[in-house]
Amino acid sequence: MSLSILDRPNSYIGRTVPRPNAKKLVQGRGTYVDDIKLPRMVHVAFVRSPYAHARILAIRSDAAQAAPGVVRIVTGAEMAAVCTPWVGVLGHMKGLKSAPQYALAVDRACWQGEAVVAVVAHSRAEAEDAAQLVEIDWEELFVVADMETALDPETPVIHPELGDNLAFRRELDVGDVEKGFAAADAIVEETYITGRHTGVCLEARSILADYQPADEQLVVYHSTQAPHMMQTIFAKHLDLPETNVRVICKDVGGAFGIKVHTYPDEMATVALAKMLRRPVKFIADRMESFVTDIHARDHRVKARMAVSKEGRILAIEADDRTGIGPYSVYPRTSAIEANQVVNLIGGPYTNQNYRCTANVVFQNKNVMCQYRAVGHPIACAVTEGLVDKAARAIGMDPAEFRRRNLIADDAYPYKAPTGMVYEGLSHHKSLDKLLELMQYDRLRAEQAALREKGIHRGIGLAAFIEVTNPSAMFYGVGGARISAQDGCTIRLDPTGVITVSIGVTEQGQGTEAIMAQIAASSVGVPMDKVRLITGDTEVTPYGGGTWASRGAGIGGEATLQAGRALRENILSVAGTMLQAAPQTLDIRAGIIVDADTGAERMKLEELGRVAYFRPDTLPRDCQPELMVTRHYVQKDYAFVFTNGLQASYLEVDTETGFVTLLDHWVVEDCGTIINPQLVDEQIRGGVVQGLGGALFEECLYSADGQMLNANMADYLVPMASEMPDIAIAHVVTPTQTSELGAKGVGEAGTAGAPAAVMNAINDALSPFGASVAAQPFTPERVLRALGKIR
Amino acid sequence: MTESLPLNLPIDLTVNGERISATVPARQHLIDFLRETLSLTGSHIGCEHGVCGACSIRVNGAVVRGCLTLAVQCDGASVDTIEGLSDSGAIADLQSAFHERNALQCGFCTPGMLATGYDIVRRLPDADEARIRRELSGNICRCTGYHAIVDAIETVAAKRGAGA
Structure with a gap:
């Protein structure tokens, strides 16, 4: 029996190793889609709807057609003949409905920014010039902008064939909520609002499609998180055999969930390549990114909590309303965020009396779908906001209140009222660690002393759980061809190098680095003898790609098992060559050694030389198998949850309403840590995205459905000077669902940061009896809360 | 027109x-x-x-x-x-610091960050964290949260300052 990978000599697991693939990026020598040029390549620009809802009466493109460099102009009707529409529903989201969505609008546009006409030209500049010459006669239609009134009887229905504007409703009622409220010593309630915001990947959505008509081969260079999923979708809607479609994803300039969906303009680009029989490139510009990249988080949650004077949560009730735009996004659907809100409210706590309703409605705004930490920051803000309010109501310290309600560390597996089972969490250890890390008592004393001087600082805590390592229960059971399993192939090359190809993908989080660490450790070679291949449907094992914090936990386990299998195969050949029992041998640092003494027996390149070039010297029954594939899917739980807490320390200027972030702390438990630096940087980046939503980011819409700040000057994202350093510590509870024991970590930072900031602001404002509950917490909203402006 | x-x-x-x-x-x-x-x-x-x-x-x-x-x-x-x-070696120390500190994730902002970082370490060798953060206010990074970028630039500024 060989040692666990975690205990093997020279293991890279748990070590900070710089990312091998980052070297090219610091030289500007990555390959993003827009860096690729192909012979005969043309560019597409889109004429987009200026209205939130309008009928297309006529399209005149003669002048555009005659403009310099124009190759082809395509309308919705022509496009529909090549690219079939899609409907974003899932079988297990009962009642979820949506209407067919087309690559280019046919007859009417349903949101401002929807692509209507495609203009293909020799350069993007020429395509944009010509697009301005396309004239469309519009008939403006009613606009459903406000999600709160979308279901009212007097509100018109966007898709009459669906009967109403309700996309999805979920109702959950567990335990005895009425009894909980009846027994309460205090009841707190609030309406929490999270602003509609978006990912703002610095590399906008990018796609280059190359169609070879002779053999009907489609190659798509795509900035995506899920190459195999997109392969299926391109094939299905362009009527091509799936095996004729290859999706290549080289470097991706940020994704965060934005690049895991079906976008009409991208489908149109691929269809144009098929129609024109030549490569077509589409790179979204920043303005069109803002009105077409999926938005997220536009939720209003009315919630209340019952507590006893001893500080026990007795019941939680919540009502979530969210508007998702005119279509449920394909293929993941736009019901997932609300579903997650229902699943996650109250998540860290022992309360079992829980009622929640979520209504997901259609409206004439850009679509919403899954963005980093889907639902988590919303549910966390609701839960943690109520927890702080409840603690204040009964006069208890918020840390102590949490201690009395967090699920005990020895209570696992634990079944939440939602039916979700938590495998193993560490709330109490994490809370202890956090309070120590932030020096909670000292900070409280400092806060009190400064308050005497009229300086208003606040301390905010937020406990969270995170959905990671999803099983097929997330999408597969609903009929979507989205893979929860992933595969890894490892090949020993004659030089002693191992080549690892894997279905999970890299967007900068360090996937390739950690897979190299796992493969190196599992096989027994140094890091510089590992080469990684990701992002190519033609050469990697079939896999789901990157979403729901699955890369390390799912892809990592597949890599570990593939590495183990390859090592066994290598040792079998080595045993034959060395006339030794394979179990007496091991591979360490790229050398086959005697397992007991560590003495060198043979270098891997020597084994490679013999196996590949002199197999004649091996016995007849010795067939080296030096390339192996292993797959892994997590089947034990719907998700492997992680947990953690965050804390924010900030100062509120009560004259200007400005919030200055001073410190931020995170304690997180993602199980086995493969690369400590990469884990911490995932958390930091995630926290800052959460802070963006908390303080700055919001897609502002007018009452007639026009996005008002669709540019980077008006849509604010966090900048270096506004962000604090972020201190991080860990508790390690490995998952027992895999040998590796790793859970996900990519979304933890985003999940808890807004709640921590909200609680800190409200802590600072508490002497004034003021509080905020609508994100982003802008100076204006803070001043309104203080009654300084109306 | x-x-x-x-x-x-x-x-x-x-x-x-x-x-x-x-x-x-x-x-x-x-x-x-x-x-x-x-x-x-x-x-x-x-x-x-x-x-x-x-x-x-x-x-x-x-x-x-x-x-x-x-x-x-x-x-x-x-x-x-x-x-x-990159080829001249002018920013080799910054690139190495970015790599070691993982001051980049997707790499898309990185060439611009390095251009600004090079400017900071030449012009302001004594810059502290707060100053570096202010100087970076013209460069957006969506991945890292800036902490690692600031660390990397601060390290190089200090080394260059000491070596001068």
Whole structure:
């Protein structure tokens, strides 16, 4: 029996190793889609709807057609003949409905920014010039902008064939909520609002499609998180055999969930390549990114909590309303965020009396779908906001209140009222660690002393759980061809190098680095003898790609098992060559050694030389198998949850309403840590995205459905000077669902940061009896809360 | 609209130490000239309205926005892109610090960050964390949360300052 990978000599697991693939990026020598040029390549620009809802009466493109460099102009009707529409529903989201969505609008546009006409030209500049010459006669239609009134009887229905504007409703009622409220010593309630915001990947959505008509081969260079999923979708809607479609994803300039969906303009680009029989490139510009990249988080949650004077949560009730735009996004659907809100409210706590309703409605705004930490920051803000309010109501310290309600560390597996089972969490250890890390008592004393001087600082805590390592229960059971399993192939090359190809993908989080660490450790070679291949449907094992914090936990386990299998195969050949029992041998640092003494027996390149070039010297029954594939899917739980807490320390200027972030702390438990630096940087980046939503980011819409700040000057994202350093510590509870024991970590930072900031602001404002509950917490909203402006 | 369609103008400039003569449309931005005409794709386009800093390039020793600078404005100029700064070794210490500190994730903002970082370590060797954060206010990173970038630049500034 060989040692666990975690205990093997020279293991890279748990070590900070710089990312091998980052070297090219610091030289500007990555390959993003827009860096690729192909012979005969043309560019597409889109004429987009200026209205939130309008009928297309006529399209005149003669002048555009005659403009310099124009190759082809395509309308919705022509496009529909090549690219079939899609409907974003899932079988297990009962009642979820949506209407067919087309690559280019046919007859009417349903949101401002929807692509209507495609203009293909020799350069993007020429395509944009010509697009301005396309004239469309519009008939403006009613606009459903406000999600709160979308279901009212007097509100018109966007898709009459669906009967109403309700996309999805979920109702959950567990335990005895009425009894909980009846027994309460205090009841707190609030309406929490999270602003509609978006990912703002610095590399906008990018796609280059190359169609070879002779053999009907489609190659798509795509900035995506899920190459195999997109392969299926391109094939299905362009009527091509799936095996004729290859999706290549080289470097991706940020994704965060934005690049895991079906976008009409991208489908149109691929269809144009098929129609024109030549490569077509589409790179979204920043303005069109803002009105077409999926938005997220536009939720209003009315919630209340019952507590006893001893500080026990007795019941939680919540009502979530969210508007998702005119279509449920394909293929993941736009019901997932609300579903997650229902699943996650109250998540860290022992309360079992829980009622929640979520209504997901259609409206004439850009679509919403899954963005980093889907639902988590919303549910966390609701839960943690109520927890702080409840603690204040009964006069208890918020840390102590949490201690009395967090699920005990020895209570696992634990079944939440939602039916979700938590495998193993560490709330109490994490809370202890956090309070120590932030020096909670000292900070409280400092806060009190400064308050005497009229300086208003606040301390905010937020406990969270995170959905990671999803099983097929997330999408597969609903009929979507989205893979929860992933595969890894490892090949020993004659030089002693191992080549690892894997279905999970890299967007900068360090996937390739950690897979190299796992493969190196599992096989027994140094890091510089590992080469990684990701992002190519033609050469990697079939896999789901990157979403729901699955890369390390799912892809990592597949890599570990593939590495183990390859090592066994290598040792079998080595045993034959060395006339030794394979179990007496091991591979360490790229050398086959005697397992007991560590003495060198043979270098891997020597084994490679013999196996590949002199197999004649091996016995007849010795067939080296030096390339192996292993797959892994997590089947034990719907998700492997992680947990953690965050804390924010900030100062509120009560004259200007400005919030200055001073410190931020995170304690997180993602199980086995493969690369400590990469884990911490995932958390930091995630926290800052959460802070963006908390303080700055919001897609502002007018009452007639026009996005008002669709540019980077008006849509604010966090900048270096506004962000604090972020201190991080860990508790390690490995998952027992895999040998590796790793859970996900990519979304933890985003999940808890807004709640921590909200609680800190409200802590600072508490002497004034003021509080905020609508994100982003802008100076204006803070001043309104203080009654300084109306 | 006048009858004069994009007017082309000749320019002579030095890019990464190499003399370049080209005829460019008057409206073409420097970033498009570098990426499309010269195939120097290391500088990236993030917003095309001067906010994100992904296209930050050195022109005559100053950091400029490639998306707000016209190619014709660079007639006679000396332009340094990430490719040139890499090959000359001028920012090798910064690149190494970024790599070791993982001060980049997706890498899209990185060439612009390095252009600004190079400017900071040359101009402000004594810069502390707060100053570095202020100096970086023209460069957006969506991945790292900035902490690692600030650390990497601070380390190099201190080393360069000590070595000077």
